[in-house]
């Protein structure tokens with residue numbers, strides 16, 4: 001399994017811990033940046049390349065970390081074919097794989113501790129999609145076009 005991982009400065013320290021875990025577990029990964037916690041970067045500049053690397057099929061899964069996990073998850077979910085789940089607990093990590101077939105995981109480096117985050121990653125990487133009734137729901141997401149459903153205000 002090929003994993004694309006990235007963070008902004010707010011997620012950098014947690015990303016280092018997760019990369020250690022990926023290396024110990026012998027996962028094949030690429031770090032899409034950023035390279036330090038002291039230099040401010042804009043999370044869209046990291047989140048879109050990671051999400052696009054997954055959407056294109058070049059990588060099987062993506063892991064994104066910012067301060068809250070919210071900014072990167074908003075970005076990732078704008079990329080067609082990406083189903084990004086923001087997780088702060090192991091049960092959500094398990095169920096989003098079983099039910100949503102999420103292909104990108106978002107976490108908040110200023111929200112959760114590294115042991116919880118590693119447990120989330122372990123469960124998320126090892127849990128299979130259940131298929132069945134969930135396939136129908138994913139098709140509805142894939143087929144939805146919002147272009148004329150709502151008035152665009154921004």
Ligand code: RB5
Nearest residue numbers: 010066067068069070071
């Ligand atoms: C950066 O300060 C912070 O806004 C970012 O890491 C993230 O929390 C945004 O959602």
